[in-house]
Each structure stands twice: as C-alpha cells, then as structure tokens.
Amino acid sequence: MQFFSTRNAGSRVSAAQAIVQGLSSEGGLFVPESFPQADLKTACEKASYAELAAYVLGLVLPGYPQEFVAEATEKTYGEAFQGKAGYLRPVNKDLYSLELWHGPTCAFKDYALQIMPKLLVKGKELLGRSELTYILVATSGDTGKAALAGYQDVPGVKIAVFYPSHGTSQVQRLQMTTQQGDNVAVYAVKGNFDDAQTGVKKVFADQELGRQLAEQNVCLSSANSINWGRLAPQIVYYFAAYRQLLEQGRIQMGDAVDFCVPTGNFGDILAGYYAKRMGLPVGRLVCASNRNNVLTEFLKTGHYDARRTFYRTTSPSMDILVSSNLERLLYHMCEDTEKVSGWMEELRTQGHYQVDAQCLEKIxxxxxxxCTDDEQAAEEISAMFQDNQYLCDPHTAVAFCVAQEYKNETSSGAPMVVLSTASPFKFPGDVLKALGQLVPEDEFEAMRQLAAHTNVPAPQALASLQGQPERFDREIEPEQIREIAKIL
Known part of the structure; x- marks a missing residue:
C-alpha cells in the first residue's frame, strides 16, 4: 500500500515518506491508495492497548518492520498513560465516554504525538536520510504541548509551535511556554488558529524556501493531523472502544456502534471513518461543533463557507474555520483529485466552495x-456532574450535547461513544463556573477549588505548572512564520 496526494494521484510515496515529508509538494494531504482490512476478532482479542495498537498500526504503516511497531507501541502506551490508554467509561444507559486524556499532557493528542517521533526517526532511517528535520506545528491548544513533549530532545529534529495569542486557556498556554528542551521553540501568533495554520501551510508550499533549506541539509515536516503519522495512531482507539463494549457484554461481534466526536480540524473524526473503512462496525459518525459551526453547516448542506465571524469559545481547541482534514474525506467521497484541487482553490481564493450532490449524499x-454554544455546553457540564457524577471539559460537553440530541432525534438503540478529548482541569475556570461556583482570577486556584468541589483530583502534570518559569514569550505576525522557518 502506498500513499498519494489528495491533489495529485500520480505521485506515490511510502508510509515512511508520507510521514517524513508531512505534506505533499503542491499542498495536498497524503491518503492511502487502499484500506487494509482488519480481522475484527483478532483485533479484539489483543490483551493490551499496546498490542492492539501494534496490530492496527502494522496494517496502516506498510514498510515499517513489525518488530519496530510492536516495540514502539509498548514503549508509548505503558506507564505514561497510567494504565488507562483507550479507557471507556459508561456514563448512562447507552452513552459512553472514551477518555483520551490520561496521557502525559492530558489531551487526546498524546496518542499520536507520543509515538509519532519514533515513526519519524525510523522513517528517516528507512529512507536512508540524515538531514535535520524542522517540524512546524500550528495549534489551537492541545497539539502544541503534545508535540513539544513528544519531540523534546529527539536527535535530528527541531520543532517550532505556533499558537493563537489569547486563543487558549492559561493552562494550555503555560503547558507550551514552560516546555523544556534544547530543540523546541514556541510563538504566539497574532490572530486565530486559522491564521497560524495558514501561515504554516504557506511555508510548506513555498518551493523556494524548500530549496534553500535543502541546500542546508534541512527538510520540513509537520506534527499536525495533516501528517499521516499523526492520523494513523488515532484509528486505534476506535477499535479499543469497540473491544471494551464487547468485553462488557453490551454488544455482540458485528454490532454497530455510533461515535460522537468534538472536532475542529476534522482529524479525530476522520480516524473513525478510516476505522470503518478497515472493517470496524462503525454506525454513525456524529460531528460535534461549537459556535464556530462551519463543519455542521457543510455536513448538512455541502456548502463550506469560512467567510463567517470567528468566535472565541470555552472550547478553544475547536475554534477553527478551515478544517484541513476535510480535504481527505472529500477525496475519499469523490475519488477525483482535480475536483478536490478545485474546491481547495475556491476555498483559498473565495473563502468557500460547494460540493456536488453526489458527493454530499455519500458523506x-x-x-x-x-453544534452547541457555550451556554448549552455549560449546562451540559452541570447536568453530567449532577445526574451522572461525571466531570467533563467544555469540548466533551459539546459532544455530549450533540450526541444526546442525535439520539433523541433518531431513537438509535446503538451504543453512543463520545470521545472525551481533554481533562476538565485544562479549563478549570469554565468548568467551575458551569458548576455554579465563583471563579477566582487565578486558574490554578480555580483548579484547586474544582478538585475540592468535585472530589476529583487534578492531574499532577497540570497542577505542577504553577510557578514554572516561562521560556517563550514572543508574539509574531502570521507572515513571520516563514522567517522563523529559515532560522529555526
């Protein structure tokens, strides 16, 4: 199995090349030419998350030695995830929470970004490449810290993270600006996430810059979900959720399971689509958006329109108007790179595009x-805690709202798994307010009060941020990302 660009089917690369390169030269995203089929019984018989990950990743990373994959997954999903890798928690009746925030940075990005550096280093080895790799990362909040933690002091790699100034929680920002490591850098970008992401994409598409860096024996790569190495590990936890439902006797082998995913860049939910294409009995994939509901509108009408007001919400990791991974889905639906290229050019030049009726029907x-707004999400946080003794963050609350609305409208009897993407203690002030408590100005005091009020301990990885010196405080314009890439 090889990979090719959503905008050029003629150029085929290996899995290693797709991961090392990150983005295709003309700006497209790498997609697999076919979908390997998982043996569901074999997958569900794996004794641990690491073994399940080795099996699934072995299918979607052709060319990587199986012994390497098994060793990498064993090292990745052990102690760092506190024995709760892919942990599925019942909430009520047919509603479940797939808690993906028990890793070292308390967000779902850890599942990919703890193993991705190993994939990159091995990929370079497989390709016989020894150049220095510059990794550029645009983040709406959680990817940045997870990428910094994963790539800290990895030989042959330098990493720069760009986050929207005033677009993250204080805890999210401190996770990035206090990061240790000799090969890391962090920048606040004036504007929103889309400004940061567009700036990074322009660097990848800059052929002249690419030539200049190549002359210095440097190549660019990405740790965002535009990179196949970020997306592939996320497929695993859909299988993990299914396995646990089987173990709990909630379903029989082959029964369908619905998933509701809070998403802004469309990567996490796309991984569920890939799991479905690989044979996992996924029923509906329900996309949950906050007030920046560009994806909701698109999935209902086929019209993608980024020409709208951008809102800062209590679920900042979803404050995105240009969802990069949607491009991959468009290709899979129409299997026409020229169409996809045309739609992406319309988005770039006009700010919107409309897919044809056949493509929309398939989607x-x-x-x-x-979608739901901040007020509804806050009400959901309160209701979840009062009715189910379940504490969730604003992103997960958005998904719970949308999931229950879907179930009410459809009367679906299938289990609904909500992907819980971040610890509630990443957003202690918003969660505390939703629970009807007075909110102190200091987020760490809010963290302490939230723990006391709910009797749920705050993760040490977050509580320990208080008082740590901030290493990075530079604010830049989006246009300066190119210059930083030249001198990283």
Missing part, C-alpha cells in the same frame, strides 16, 4: 452533525 450516508 451524509456516514456522517451526522450538530
């Missing part, structure tokens, strides 16, 4: 969508 056979 709607698989995906549903809904």
């Amino acid at each position: 709607q056979e698989i995906f549903s969508a809904g």
